[in-house]
Amino acid sequence: MNIPTKHKLGIAYIRESTEEQDKGFSPQNQEHTIREYAKKNNIEIIKIYKDLLSGKSATKRTDFQKMTDSAMLKEFEIILVFHTSRFARNVKEAREYKDLFRKKLGIDVVSVTQPFGDFNDPSSFLNEGVNELFDEHYSRQLSFWMRASLMEKRRQGKQNGNPPIGYYKKRLGVDENGKPIYASQWLVEKKTADLVKRIYTLYATGNYSMSEIAGILTKEGLKTNYGNEFTYSSIKGILQNKVYLGLVHSPRKELPDIKSTNHKAIISKDLYYKVQDKIHERAKHFGRPLAQHRFYLLQGLVFCYPCFKHIKGKESDDKARMLPSMYCHTKINKGYEDIFQYICKFRRENQTCTQPGVRCEIIDDQVIEFMNGFTLPEDIIKETLEKLHQLFQHLKTESKPDNRIVELQKRRKRVNIMFEAGELSDDAYTKRLQEIKEDIEKLERQGIVPNIKRLSEEQMLKKTEQYLRDYKAFWGSNLTKEERREWILLTIKRIWVKIDRVVAIEPRDDYKALFVSHKKVIAQLPVIAPL
Numbered sequence: 001m002n003i004p005t006k007h008k009l010g011i012a013y014i015r016e017s018t019e020e021q022d023k024g025f026s027p028q029n030q031e032h033t034i035r036e037y038a039k040k041n042n043i044e045i046i047k048i049y050k051d052l053l054s055g056k057s058a059t060k061r062t063d064f065q066k067m068t069d070s071a072m073l074k075e076f077e078i079i080l081v082f083h084t085s086r087f088a089r090n091v092k093e094a095r096e097y098k099d100l101f102r103k104k105l106g107i108d109v110v111s112v113t114q115p116f117g118d119f120n121d122p123s124s125f126l127n128e129g130v131n132e133l134f135d136e137h138y139s140r141q142l143s144f145w146m147r148a149s150l151m152e153k154r155r156q157g158k159q160n161g162n163p164p165i166g167y168y169k170k171r172l173g174v175d176e177n178g179k180p181i182y183a184s185q186w187l188v189e190k191k192t193a194d195l196v197k198r199i200y201t202l203y204a205t206g207n208y209s210m211s212e213i214a215g216i217l218t219k220e221g222l223k224t225n226y227g228n229e230f231t232y233s234s235i236k237g238i239l240q241n242k243v244y245l246g247l248v249h250s251p252r253k254e255l256p257d258i259k260s261t262n263h264k265a266i267i268s269k270d271l272y273y274k275v276q277d278k279i280h281e282r283a284k285h286f287g288r289p290l291a292q293h294r295f296y297l298l299q300g301l302v303f304c305y306p307c308f309k310h311i312k313g314k315e316s317d318d319k320a321r322m323l324p325s326m327y328c329h330t331k332i333n334k335g336y337e338d339i340f341q342y343i344c345k346f347r348r349e350n351q352t353c354t355q356p357g358v359r360c361e362i363i364d365d366q367v368i369e370f371m372n373g374f375t376l377p378e379d380i381i382k383e384t385l386e387k388l389h390q391l392f393q394h395l396k397t398e399s400k401p402d403n404r405i406v407e408l409q410k411r412r413k414r415v416n417i418m419f420e421a422g423e424l425s426d427d428a429y430t431k432r433l434q435e436i437k438e439d440i441e442k443l444e445r446q447g448i449v450p451n452i453k454r455l456s457e458e459q460m461l462k463k464t465e466q467y468l469r470d471y472k473a474f475w476g477s478n479l480t481k482e483e484r485r486e487w488i489l490l491t492i493k494r495i496w497v498k499i500d501r502v503v504a505i506e507p508r509d510d511y512k513a514l515f516v517s518h519k520k521v522i523a524q525l526p527v528i529a530p531l
Contacts, residue, residue, distance in 0.1 A: 157261030
């Protein structure tokens with residue numbers, strides 16, 4: 001007699017593997033096989049998570065981390081993957097996350113093509129562990145071959161990666177999976193090559209800044225290879241790219257420049273180095289003062305309402321390339337006083353924004369006044385305090401102090417030092433800081449805490465209750481500026497500014513209910529219901 005399998009809620013996790021498409025690891029085949037397994041085992045797949053970038057660690061995989069967040073909320077009972085290598089490619093990472101899902105959250109992880117059995121069984125544990133070890137070995141071997149291949153290609157004078165604006169690769173056809181095949185040689189694309197020459201020539205005159213050149217090209221309707229408007233950053237990348245000299249160049253200092261055998265120079269040496277001299281000259285006279293040691297209450301939260309067009313259609317994408325954020329800037333007036341401002345990045349990037357810089361205190365005061373208006377009913381206060389108590393109990397039993405957050409914080413300091421020393425471009429600096437921030441947030445969401453002294457449960461509950469019952473009084477108490485910023489970061493996702501007014505505030509998803517009870521109207525998107 002067959003005993004029916006208990007109905008379970010599950011999710012599917014799919015990861016791309018470009019190098020193994022021909023071995024049945026395509027996303028389509030992974031999904032089909034997982035669905036067949038789920039159907040046979042009475043598992044209802046409520047969601048499919050997909051990461052279609054090969055080779056990324058779990059902390060860098062967007063959908064993997066979304067899946068982890070959903071798991072923390074106990075939204076499903078089982079995770080189905082096609083193969084152990086799709087879940088993780090190193091033993092440490094596989095064990096860490098499987099322990100989190102299985103032991104702490106009670107959620108099983110099952111490879112549908114590898115019947116290991118119950119993970120609590122010693123034989124199953126050993127079998128799964130051996131497969132994970134082979135997965136890591138294969139990953140390391142593949143990485144070794146890839147690096148060796150790329151270095152040999154470089155030694156032969158062939159450029160790696162996709163060609164920058166000014167060049168193109170001839171399309172030869174498609175492979176058996178329908179993906180295009182291109183020749184390795186970079187050919188000069190006359191129209192865009194002339195544009196590169198024009199950019200160098202304009203800057204070499206000394207009459208135009210990078211943002212002014214970007215503004216000129218944007219007004220003419222010209223676009224980058226990726227279809228975006230030209231910006232300060234993209235112009236800077238073009239002006240400092242040695243491939244335009246016909247060289248194989250790498251930002252890694254230990255790798256020398258090599259004369260290319262598969263692409264021609266677009267820019268002469270005289271023009272290139274004339275431009276480099278101008279860059280150094282302007283940096284001495286017009287460089288922005290570094291401000292990472294200064295404090296900005298709303299840093300990273302303020303966005304330009306007039307430039308909302310750059311995010312339209314990408315409202316839920318925090319990594320949208322053209323996000324109209326307002327950066328923090330400090331200028332010194334004639335009386336040698338610091339003036340703190342929020343300035344739209346598009347004023348600097350390509351001078352297309354008409355939004356003037358606005359003093360930080362003007363926007364800060366409006367947000368503080370807004371947050372003073374929060375009032376909560378008694379039942380919400382009790383429920384919140386109870387949830388906080390449960391969280392403390394969970395941390396006491398499950399959470400372990402971990403040096404990874406401390407190491408990430410140290411790495412952030414090193415990145416700042418590298419930026420000050422001129423070893424990182426603006427784009428590279430911003431990208432590294434964002435990656436470190438995301439890694440820290442992921443670890444914190446998994447219950448991992450740094451080795452630092454924390455408030456006791458009694459202290460935290462008392463402080464939180466005070467905050468919930470009378471936020472205005474709490475806000476006016478002896479909170480440090482850093483603590484105030486933490487409360488704002490906890491609840492607010494974006495603050496939209498027009499001229500010198502806050503016109504919309506977007507709450508974080510977990511706090512939307514709190515914002516609904518606020519006396520003022522809150523916009524989920526800035527075009528719907530501005531304050």
